[in-house]
Amino acid sequence: KKTAIIIGAGIGGIASALRLAAKGYDVSVLEKNSEAGGKMAQFSQEGYRFDMGPSLFTLPHLVEELFALFGKRMEDYLGVVELPMTCNYFFPDGKKIKAWSDREKFLDEVQNSGVTRQVVEEYLEKQSFLYTHTADFFLFNSIHKPSTFVGDAGKKSLKALHKLDVFTSMHQRNQKTFGESHLVRLFDRYATYNGSDPYRAPATLNMIAHLEHNTGAWFPKNGMYGILNALKKLAEEESVRFLFNTEVTGLVTSGREVTGVRTGDCIYPASVVVNNTDITLFYRDIMPNRQKLRKLMKRERSSSALIFYWGMKMKSELDVHNILFSNDYEAEFRGLFKTKLFADDLTVYIFISKKVVSNDAPDGCENWFVMVNAPENVGQDWEEETTRARELIISKINSMLNLDVEKKIEFEQIITPEDIEERTGSVHGSLYGHSSNSPMAAFLRHPNFSRKYKNLYFTGGSVHPGGGIPLCLASAKIVDGMIDD
Ligand code: FAD
Structure with a gap:
């Protein structure tokens, strides 16, 4: 049986482990901490339980897909509810806006915010257009493979390129659309969903609002960590091994192949290695490469x-x-x-x-x-x-x-x-790897594969397509598509 080692038990690492287990690999996840989750953690004390990291959950079908790989159903492991309100906003001048998930209810709520219902409706439609014309290309494929550009997803995005609003900032677009309305601030805020700056990030990213406003905001019935627990349970049922308190300190290579990973004195042999740690940490501590490190450190990090x-x-x-x-x-x-x-x-x-x-x-x-x-x-x-x-x-x-x-x-x-x-291990404590403050940011993210070693792959929030739970899950899906059964 072929052996896969995953370095790091973040959500991207666990999703990769599941996908490789489904391909028939013998999978081990090596994690430096004493438990799984990375940024997605929880703690309980004095009768209170807290999710420590992510709190917003969209695109639950990406989690569902992982259960479907094994013919199982997410609802048997993880209950989720759709939230009636995506967010409850309070403005400094006393204005309050309840962002209802229901489109009509939201439009009713904002109709006295200085813009017409039609303007808001058209804006949300535009974000839906941006998402549907970019997601396949930018989120669910490797943009570092020429084949992606000539495939259907690439053609669809290229055709709509002039409408993708790449050279306007999120804020400029929102201000042009909503003038002095409170909605400028409400929609600018979506830049923070990937740790960016709405005054510089390309308006294409306004599509993040599409996820909450058009596809829904969800919440697990037992808290955000419930997602992690459910995936870990599934992984264990599918014979994925978790080795905690096990810090990877290096790779073992032979020619253009990685043959194993090193943890202090131990070597774990592997036919495939997937790194889920921060990419900058990887080139600093696991596979030191001064040139790559310098390049990565020069780029602006997310907040x-x-x-x-x-x-x-x-x-x-x-x-x-x-x-x-x-x-x-x-x-x-x-x-x-x-x-x-x-x-x-x-x-x-x-x-x-x-x-x-x-x-x-x-x-x-x-x-x-x-x-x-x-x-x-x-x-x-x-x-x-x-x-x-x-x-x-x-x-x-x-x-x-x-x-x-x-x-x-x-x-x-x-x-x-x-x-x-x-x-x-997230370098500088950034939540989403590098920032997305420039039109080129999407292309500058590290690919999901290594150009030097043919069986080394990368997943998680610091590589393509970016941070946040849905994108980490997307990175695992891209890696899956690159590895043979
Ligand atoms: P990470 O979570 O980065 O995990 C990497 C793992 O690798 C860690 O467990 C680490 O211990 C391990 N590791 C590091 N070095 C080694 C080594 N040498 N050997 C072995 N293991 C190692 N996202 C959302 O979608 N919605 C939100 O609302 C949201 N809010 C957030 C709020 C906060 C406060 C934080 C911290 C994050 C938030 N995020 C949110 C971002 C989201 O949590 C991350 O994008 C996602 O969890 C990152 O997953 P990952 O797969 O990149 O792995």
């Missing part, structure tokens, strides 16, 4: 996050996903990508899984995941930055939600970009 996990002794009027916008969004992104320090006012994201998962907090309490976008870790004084951000966040919540929030916090844990880097 990171500062997160406060609060056990709250209260029941709020909030929803699962809530956003409290800052006054000056542009200043925030200057802070994230230029000065690399927090701005003086911050957009605050509050995620409460207890709204769906009743066991996630004791009765009468809520588990608040309070996050602000943070710059990548370049050695800032995180203690000082955290103290400053915490004050800003608390005063913002107090004034916008009319609360005395500090009095309600009975449990607190904090993670900084430095902690994210330390725990997941």
